[in-house]
Amino acid sequence: MSITADRSIYFQGLATRLLFATEAQSLLEHELAPGALGSPLHTHAHEDEVSYVISGLLGVQIGDEVREARAGETVVKPRGVQHAFWNPGDEPVRFVELITPGGFEQYFADVEPIAEPPDFAALAVVAERYGLDVDPLSISVLAGEHGLNLGPCPTEAQNSPARGQ
Numbered sequence: 001m002s003i004t005a006d007r008s009i010y011f012q013g014l015a016t017r018l019l020f021a022t023e024a025q026s027l028l029e030h031e032l033a034p035g036a037l038g039s040p041l042h043t044h045a046h047e048d049e050v051s052y053v054i055s056g057l058l059g060v061q062i063g064d065e066v067r068e069a070r071a072g073e074t075v076v077k078p079r080g081v082q083h084a085f086w087n088p089g090d091e092p093v094r095f096v097e098l099i100t101p102g103g104f105e106q107y108f109a110d111v112e113p114i115a116e117p118p119d120f121a122a123l124a125v126v127a128e129r130y131g132l133d134v135d136p137l138s139i140s141v142l143a144g145e146h147g148l149n150l151g152p153c154p155t156e157a158q159n160s161p162a163r164g165q
Helices: 106-115 120-129 138-146
Strands: 009-011 013-023 026-032 036-043 050-054 057-063 065-070 074-077 081-084 095-102 132-134
Touching: 009 106, 026 106, 050 057, 050 065, 057 095, 065 074, 074 120, 081 095, 106 120, 120 132
Parallel strands: none
Antiparallel strands: 009 013, 013 026, 026 095, 036 081, 036 132, 050 074, 050 095, 057 065, 057 081
């Protein structure tokens, strides 16, 4: 199934709606539930992402820097730099995300049917298709450090193949 402007994608506390997409860029609107992890640490091989917070509080780790962005603030996540995001607040965080080049918006639709309950092997296949290097072991670390609410977490044994090890 494709992501379209008239259909929101929802999994693991993250709602995503496509605002527009071209080959050069896509613009998405995200809403992330309080205490939810939007994504574990991961690195894009092909895309740069810029997030603008509309409301709420967005926690991010970009490389070794950890920070919180409030309404009106922008977060830049360059390709090749490991990053993660979550909602450390008590209310949903809404933000728009510009992704360049376009094409990655379809990732959210591809992940939706395998994210709840998480099929870690299938998620790894989708990540590889999009040039993502995902660190699934960071899920429990980020949850512990930032007090996040999680569903099932992968174990090292479940995710070694996903990391190419």
